[in-house]
Amino acid sequence: MNKRNLPPVPPEIQALVPYKPGKPIEELERELGISGAIKLASNENPLGPSPKAVAAMAQALEGLHRYPDGAGFELRQALAGRYGLAQEQIVLGNGSNEIIELLCRAFLRPGDLALAASPSFLMYSKLVQVAGGQLKEVPLSDFRLDLNALAQAIEPRTRLVFVNNPDNPAGTAFSAEEFKAFLDQVPDGVIVVLDEAYIEFASDPQVAQGTDFLEHQVPVVVMRTFSKAYGLAGLRVGFGLGPVEVMDILHRVRQPFNTSILAQAAGTAALADEEFFNKTMELTWQGLKDFYACFESLGLTYVPSQANFVLVKIGPKASQVADGLLRRGVIVRKMASYGLPEFLRVSVGLPQENRRFMDELKAILEEG
Ligand SMILES: Cc1ncc(COP(=O)(O)O)c(C=O)c1O
CATH class of the missing domain: 3.90.1150.10 (Aspartate Aminotransferase, domain 1)
Known part of the structure; x- marks a missing residue:
């Protein structure tokens, strides 16, 4: 004792x-x-796992006595090329879960509010709670995110709005048109966090792609992951895309080596494994x-x-x-x-x- x-x-x-x-x-x-x-x-x-990712990791093993590139240059460069972005618009994470955590740590203070659908991914409420914030929830409507109700539920102390598309656990997705109409209702001082952990699986061409909304006047942070479509859940690597001002804050908050040498090598290779x-x-x-x-x-x-x-x-x-x-x-x-x-x-x-x-x-x- x-x-x-x-x-x-x-x-x-x-x-x-x-x-x-x-x-x-x-x-x-x-x-x-x-x-x-x-x-x-x-x-x-x-x-x-993606076989190309496994091969890249095998090669990277020899370098494990060194710390990783804290900036994750190669993977961020590959992502920047893929999405037509500047590297400054990208932050890597130990799974996309870490991006949720970084956002909560950076932008929530005790008493602040975040907003999400209910039910939704359980980590939103947990990480908001760790940061001392409070998660307000808006019920799904017929298993779909009720974007209008979410917009209406924004209060003066709301800092983050989590929208998950396609949604876990419902599996439904909203369209680009619906997302635009939602963003147009979001007031100043709020970050919209668009969790796209499953976006690669969306077969309906109408489904919103977060990368089309990075220029919207509302700050949108798009979270994606290598855990699902790329088969690397056990490695823990994901990323956030968003405005340079927001990403700059997340880079300050994150640990310097938050993604490993193996995660960076595997992510870069998996992205090219068509x-x-x-x-x-x-x-x-x-x-x-x-x-x-x-x-x-x-x-x-x-x-x-x-x-x-x-x-x-x-x-x-x-x-x-x-x-x-x-x-x-x-x-x-x-x-x-x-x-x-x-x-x-x-x-x-x-x-x-x-x-x-x-x-x-x-x-x-x-x-x-
Ligand atoms: C909706 C949603 N977001 C994020 C994640 C986290 O993914 P990861 O941290 O593995 O990138 C998951 C994992 O199941 C999820 O379902």
């Missing part, structure tokens, strides 16, 4: 509840004494189609998705069904913590993984 008391823990820190990620495969296998479990719970890329990217898109779009056909045949409703996962309505037994799937070695995401207890969220996996999930789901529902 420690002999001394801890310094006082601020109430907002005391109140934090640890983020509950999707169950790791190894944990489930240990618990059940099984092998061959599959995970369709964290919207990861089932193809594995073959892997295209394969990922084909796999995802086919997987969604297969899921939709299965849900329809089982009489289940679902929310058509622009991301690499889908919300399906199971009903009051959703949690039991998820537990049944777990016992059969299939991990999906329960949605009670998102306020959707009758739903499950299922990520697209490899074709054989999708098949296994669909077969097990059918078997469980037929057992009643």
Whole structure:
């Protein structure tokens, strides 16, 4: 036992509840004494990492005794080329999660407000809380972000508005026209944070692309990640794009070496790995189609998705069904913590993984 008391823990820190990620495969296998479990719970890329990224990392290993390039020159240059931006408009992060954290640390003071939809990605509320801010939430309307209600909910102390497109957990997306109409209602002194963790999967050409809005008079920070479409979730690398003035602040707040040598090398290579990217898109779009056909045949409703996962309505037994799937070695995401207890969220996996999930789901529902 420690002999001394801890310094006082601020109430907002005391109140934090640890983020509950999707169950790791190894944990489930240990618990059940099984092998061959599959995970369709964290919207990861089932193809594995981009092979070009793996090769680039293997080469970069030799340099690990050195600190990384704190400016991330090569990766930022590659991103600047891809999006037609200046490097000064780009900040790298230890996952796009870190960009959320940097924004909260830089722009929120105790008593300040941030705004997001409800339900939405759970890290917004957590990181706003860590910064001593308060997150005000606006319910989704028919599983879509209610951009008008979000604009109306902005108050004088609102500093950050998080909009997630395509949305997690709903998988729906808004159009460029809808986003423009929203931005036109945003007052001075507010940063719009457009979280595009899943944008690469959006197959509908109407879906807004944040990079088209970086010149808007409202400061927009677009967050993207290598965790999903590029298969590098375990590496932790993402980035923010936005006005030079905002990025300058985030660079001051961030740790000097917040992305590793491996993350920078892998990100640069993955960005150029078109073959892997295209394969990922084909796999995802086919997987969604297969899921939709299965849900329809089982009489289940679902929310058509622009991301690499889908919300399906199971009903009051959703949690039991998820537990049944777990016992059969299939991990999906329960949605009670998102306020959707009758739903499950299922990520697209490899074709054989999708098949296994669909077969097990059918078997469980037929057992009643
Ligand atoms: C909506 C959303 N934003 C951001 C992230 C964070 O991604 P990362 O920190 O891996 O880049 C995720 C990850 O699941 C997400 O679902």
